[in-house]
Amino acid sequence: MIIKKKKKNIINKIFSFNLFLIGSVLIVVFLGTGLGKEFYRDYQIKKEIDSLQDEIGALEKDNYKLSQLIEYYKTDEYKEAEARERFSLKKDGESVVIVKSDPRVLGDFDIMEENKNLPNYVKWWNYFFASK
Numbered sequence: 001m002i003i004k005k006k007k008k009n010i011i012n013k014i015f016s017f018n019l020f021l022i023g024s025v026l027i028v029v030f031l032g033t034g035l036g037k038e039f040y041r042d043y044q045i046k047k048e049i050d051s052l053q054d055e056i057g058a059l060e061k062d063n064y065k066l067s068q069l070i071e072y073y074k075t076d077e078y079k080e081a082e083a084r085e086r087f088s089l090k091k092d093g094e095s096v097v098i099v100k101s102d103p104r105v106l107g108d109f110d111i112m113e114e115n116k117n118l119p120n121y122v123k124w125w126n127y128f129f130a131s132k
Contacts, residue, residue, distance in 0.1 A: 072078055083089045090096055118126075 088096065
């Protein structure tokens with residue numbers, strides 16, 4: 001019976017002691033910190049998964065575009081267009097016309113030649129306010 005009283009007395013002293021309160025607070029803080037770190041890590045992982053899924057979607061879209069382009073390159077239409085452009089080929093019944101540009105037609109360069117000897121402020125005035 002004396003042993004039971006001593007055990008109860010020791011247990012009461014431990015639980016009523018301020019050390020128990022401080023110890024339990026430290027344990028709660030320690031566990032809370034660990035739990036917070038795990039929540040943050042979980043958030044970062046989910047964020048990375050979302051960014052990787054977006055990247056997968058973009059790559060699949062690019063892959064689809066490239067596969068469509070490959071299919072177009074396999075067509076006779078593309079081969080014919082390339083042969084016309086690279087080798088200057090033509091179909092039967094077509095005629096090729098070559099147009100040379102006239103070196104005398106200068107467009108805006110004629111205006112520049114006229115204004116060559118004018119002072120700079122007159123050139124700016126003509127640029128903004130002269131009728132074209």
